[in-house]
Amino acid sequence: MSDIRVRFAPSPTGYLHVGGARTALFNYLFAKSQGGEFVLRVEDTDLERSTEEALKMQIGDLQWLGLDWDEGPNAGTLADEGEYGPYRQSRRQAIYQAIGHFLLKNGKAYFDFRTDEELDTLKKQSADGHSIPRPETLVSYEEGLERVKKGEQGAVRLINSFEKTFKVNDLVRGDVEFKSDMVGDFVILRSNGMPVYNFCCAIDDALMSISHVLRAEEHLSNTLRQLMIYELLEELHKSSDQQKEVLGFFQSSDFMGFVKDKLEKVHTGAKPSEEDFKKSEESLKKFFASDFVLPQFGHMSLILGPDKQKLSKRHGATSCNEYHTTGFLPDALINYISLLGWSHPDEKDIFKFEELVKIFSISRVNKSPAVFDEEKLSWVNSQHIKELDNQSLWQEVLPWLEGVIDTDSVNEAWVNAAMETYKTRMDKLSDAKELFAPMNDQSFAIDGAAQDALSWDSTKDVFATWIAELKTRDKEYLTADDFSEMQDAVKEKAGVKGKFLFMPIRVAIIGKPHGAELKELVPLIPTKSLIQRAETALAAL
RNA sequence: GUCCCCUUCGUCUAGAGGCCCAGGACAUCACCCUUUCACGGUGAAGACACGGGUUCGACUCCCGUAGGGGACGCCA
Secondary structure, eight states: OOOOEEEEOOOOSSSOBHHHHHHHHHHHHHHHTTTOEEEEOBOOOOTTTOOHHHHHHHHHHHHHHTOOOSBEEOTTTOOEESTTOOOBGGGOHHHHHHHHHHHHHTTSEEEEOOOHHHHHHHHHHSSSSSOOOOOSSOOOHHHHHHHHHTTOOOEEEEOOOSOOEEEEEETTTEEEEEEGGGSOSOEEEOTTSOBOHHHHHHHHHHHTTOOEEEEEGGGTTHHHHHHHHHHHHHHHHHOHHHHHHHHHHHHOHHHHHHHHHHHHHHOSSOOOOHHHHHHHHHHHHHHHHSOOOOOEEEEEOOEEOTTSSBOOGGGSOOBHHHHHHTTOOHHHHHHHHHTSSBOOTTOOSOOOHHHHHHHOOGGGBOSSOEEOOHHHHHHHHHHHHHHSOHHHHHHHHHHHHTTTSOTTSOOHHHHHHHHHHHGGGOSSTTHHHHHHGGGSTTTOOOOGGGHHHHHSTTHHHHHHHHHHHHHHOOOSSOOHHHHHHHHHHHHHHHTOOTHHHHHHHHHHHHSSSSSSOHHHHGGGSOHHHHHHHHHHHHHTO
């Protein structure tokens, strides 16, 4: 069994962002290229912004991309699957509370009852304008707990030693050092009782035996805080007395009552169930029973917008869902995104997902930020479209053809022929809409761009002879050979050649002067329709 | 402001001291293919941020400067 366990930990506040998708992808690739496990954990401790809908959207996006997880919420039912659950932080509350209060009780953390206003003033008075000094005297755990129970607003801050230097060997950045005075006594439990990101993130990574934490560079400085928590956790892991103390909180009905009361007040949505509490306790026990794992960190550079700022909504399409709904192939998005900060060992630009999984290596991930280029994405997409076989492409294109043509009445040969002529003309699947519109008699119309061809003196003759030729053919569909005979006949009878011949005919077929080759177009449209169209064109003169 | 990170063509990148007066891809331009439009092919233009070291030799190592980014939240 492999010891590699990685996780993707989104907070469900909207659709999956392309940056998030790349983080998920690299985690997935890292795990899968080495036979490791990929877990999905939901970081929904920000009750205001996290929603169930958003969770479903994120899950849908991950699935669309094909980034399947080994553990985490089930994609359909959202029920936990795996040995290390619960996988949603909102349901792991008891763990954070027990550890938080353990730290409180042991003088590693303290209740801070200062108000926002007081804190603001202190910040302003500080030398650098934003640090918050530790209070002169700290309230005891007992006193603090009493006050909190009475409804006073108190956050819990971790005591910072201010004198350690933490060193990490970052998988992508190499050796990085953090001095603990980079941060102050940071909050681990908000005054509403909810834990803060850095606290639960470190706890969960530890309890879930996560071996490698691959995330975006913006989290680099968070590593310090998480390392501090890891240090405390390691100490806890070593001491059976301390373990007992933490587990004791779960046994205390007084404490659990306090926690549930807190949760009752803040949780608007689903609260952790008794089952979740039990599983949380199990999770802690499992942690104590297994080896302590300090993960290796890897911080990938950011994805930037064209203005070199962190990619965000104001840059346009940034969610995977938007690319999904505008006709991008998931493999193409994966392909393109993988190239942001990573490169193929053979300098290839186009490759399949399966190949990527085989060939991915974290050592080829680079440190510099990358600008997201929609034009290249588009090209990558067109390449993937071209490489699809006709039937698969047809399946992909089908949703866009709804209401454009009658997709039920076509046969396999038609599909093959149509895909063959159109696959080189699509950058996006949605382009099929416009491409196929002229296939439908109802939506056939003479395009404005055809004016030039309609103005030629010879055009009328071409239309007339073309119609006459069509009428001599008594077949439902014509072939490319039929067309070349007809083309010769029209050329001779109307006495025109070159563009004066072909452009008008194309106008009489699809209403546009430009497009696919006529000998490919003609077999796709019933002869009856061709006649009708040509007559419409003639009438438009 | 403080701390941290980054810096090769417009963009994504290759490059781990001589293979590099720097290679590939997108975009751009030209030509070819072609009845048109696409596709495809060929080619052109286009970069080592700057300054100091180290070295016989630096895109590659070190130090500075400049620029960009990130973090400094009871967001994640």
